[in-house]
Amino acid sequence: MPTRLSLLAEEASGCTLCGLAAGRTQVVFADGSPDADLMFVGEGPGAEEDRQGLPFVGRSGKLLGRLLMEEVGIQRSDCYIANVVKCRPPGNRDPKPDEIAACRPYLEEQVDLVDPVVIVTLGNFASKLLLDTDTGITKLRGRAYGYGDRSLVPTFHPAAALRGGADVLARMRADLARAKMLMAR
Numbered sequence: 001m002p003t004r005l006s007l008l009a010e011e012a013s014g015c016t017l018c019g020l021a022a023g024r025t026q027v028v029f030a031d032g033s034p035d036a037d038l039m040f041v042g043e044g045p046g047a048e049e050d051r052q053g054l055p056f057v058g059r060s061g062k063l064l065g066r067l068l069m070e071e072v073g074i075q076r077s078d079c080y081i082a083n084v085v086k087c088r089p090p091g092n093r094d095p096k097p098d099e100i101a102a103c104r105p106y107l108e109e110q111v112d113l114v115d116p117v118v119i120v121t122l123g124n125f126a127s128k129l130l131l132d133t134d135t136g137i138t139k140l141r142g143r144a145y146g147y148g149d150r151s152l153v154p155t156f157h158p159a160a161a162l163r164g165g166a167d168v169l170a171r172m173r174a175d176l177a178r179a180k181m182l183m184a185r
């Protein structure tokens, strides 16, 4: 029997609510376990994600998978991974406010249906959206926030760690360790 999450994915696969639909190869809805205690929210699919139809399968995804194993002790398949926008912005540009707004109900329903204990937002777009703030990730990170009855841990996008080196990476590790602690509560 189809689940509500699989029905939502099917609905999203034909979505034309914003202009990103015109340039996508396919909708990148999510990956991982629908029963996960830990959910990641990224920004939007890149070229490789658009090709494969899965989030975080490029270089950023490889780093995320490694940090997940090293700091949380679980595999990618044990968590749920989604993005703020489900279709690739052309040329990897930032998603626009109208695109984020159009896609937001999908993300909110994903959170409701997966029902994670902890959400980790990766980078500015996901963190600002879910925390409803204009404050940037460098200031936001370093602590946990309430998100309904869940915890939300904002951290850098793995692409920033790939660019920014050891210091960004060390802070990401600390944030993921915080997420692990909150999952155990």
Ligand code: URA
Binding pocket: 042, 043, 044, 045, 046, 049, 054, 055, 056, 057, 058, 060, 061, 083
């Ligand atoms: N960056 C993101 O924010 N999401 C992906 O799925 C891949 C790279």
